[in-house]
Amino acid sequence: MIDYHLHLWPHGQADVAPTVEYLAGYAEAAAAEGVVEIAVTEHFYRFGQAGKVLGSFFQRYPDSPMRTLMQNYWQDNSTADLDLYVEVALAAKAARLPIVIGLEVDYYEGEMDVVADLLGGYPFDVLLGSIHWIQDWPFDHVGDAFVQSRWDEIGIAGAWEAYTRALEELAATRSVDVLAHPDLIKVAGHLPAVPEEFYDRIAEAARDSAIVAEVSSAGWRKPVGEAYPAPYLLDKFARYGVDITTASDAHSLGDVSFKSSELRSYVTAAGYRSLATFSERKKKMIPIVQPL
């Protein structure tokens, strides 16, 4: 197995200097769960470099409490140094830890060329693409009653439509290699009555842009209580010939490679026999090894 979605720091933590020893701890925890390669994929917005090019991104939306919330959240979180992050990850690779260097990149409507330009200057192995907010609505802040109240205004079908459209747009930019948690919009348990159309569009977007889909155990830790993607969407990916990674989306050492063996059963039941790994943003398939 692989764990291709790992954060080094919990949200909100400001003391964020990585070390090779810290990454070695991640690799060791992953190996104990039968994982042969990990990708460190910190949020792009955790780095000051992101703030320099996208710092006023949310100001494009109408002045509202939601916009203010996102602008403040962005500024509070952008404290790390991308150069140091990459430097330490390179040192971990040089020390022969089974690590690849990645980043989780959000969809910034109309700005992905700017993002791609900036990231093109770094030796990333893999870039994850995520939809964490729809315009200025950070729908996955499930603990925030104000954020969750937006569901009443937009409705479940409306939210899924907007999410799916954003994902299609992100895929079409071809600026990322993997679609992270492809049905994240369900995080708080809001599921459409008829998911078929959305699932088809998500799977088609991945296939048409030759992007890999992530299968993540993180959903099992969230209110929805279901892996990303849902079983039916995973079947669609398989039928559309979309390759997959597996991931825990851990934000601390304790969750590294969370439920890795359950993920193995989940993806093999859907017919998958191999996983996509990346080196210098080139894909290489490896077989899923069953435990002895």
Ligand SMILES: [Zn+2]
């Ligand atoms: Zn994410």
Ligand SMILES: [Zn+2]
């Ligand atoms: Zn993540």
